[in-house]
Amino acid sequence: MTDWKAGIQENTDAMLKEKKQELEDLKKLHSEQLRLKEPARYWEDLATQYEIRGKSWRTWLTASSSLFLVFLVSVLYNLPETLFPGQRFGLGGVKSTLLLAFMASVGIYVVHYLVKMSLSSYHMARDARERFQLTHVYLSLMHEGAVTPEERVIVLQSIFSRSDTGLIKGDGSPTLPDGVVGGILKNIKPS
Numbered sequence: 544m545t546d547w548k549a550g551i552q553e554n555t556d557a558m559l560k561e562k563k564q565e566l567e568d569l570k571k572l573h574s575e576q577l578r579l580k581e582p583a584r585y586w587e588d589l590a591t592q593y594e595i596r597g598k599s600w601r602t603w604l605t606a607s608s609s610l611f612l613v614f615l616v617s618v619l620y621n622l623p624e625t626l627f628p629g630q631r632f633g634l635g636g637v638k639s640t641l642l643l644a645f646m647a648s649v650g651i652y653v654v655h656y657l658v659k660m661s662l663s664s665y666h667m668a669r670d671a672r673e674r675f676q677l678t679h680v681y682l683s684l685m686h687e688g689a690v691t692p693e694e695r696v697i698v699l700q701s702i703f704s705r706s707d708t709g710l711i712k713g714d715g716s717p718t719l720p721d722g723v724v725g726g727i728l729k730n731i732k733p734s
Contacts, residue, residue: 579682586674590669
């Protein structure tokens with residue numbers, strides 16, 4: 544009878560210990576979800592905003608490119624006689640050529656600027672969507688218990704790193720400064 548009672552007591556203690564560990568894991572997962580819920584929502588909203596900006600820049604690009612091409616074709620097709628008087632080489636012809644080159648350069652610069660802004664907005668939208676997805680993947684891995692503390696630091700660095708806008712060439716993938724932030728992340732012990 545005492546062996547039976549001791550066996551039941553051991554099974555109950557083991558099950559209680561297992562359930563207690565599961566409860567602690569759920570508390571930790573819930574805590575991580577609460578911490579990352581707002582950043583995930585922020586990145587989702589940010590992706591939408593950047594998509595809208597990208598479409599706006601693309602619209603401006605299309606309109607200005609069309610206007611520039613129409614202007615350039617009309618000027619080149621209907622060259623006024625005052626620009627190139629008598630079709631001879633002279634000061635008036637040089638001035639006219641410089642004026643046309645200046646107008647073409649300004650138009651090309653504006654088109655180039657609008658292309659860069661549009662691509663940058665789309666790049667930032669994609670980056671925000673990737674961070675949103677990475678947050679959810681991290682939370683699902685946390686739920687399965689498949690993330691070690693070292694991997695946790697790597698994932699959090701990826702989620703909260705700087706974003707490259709696409710306007711300036713980066714020197715690789717952006718990371719957090721290893722000094723202060725790395726020390727803080729290393730000191731955080733998962734509970």
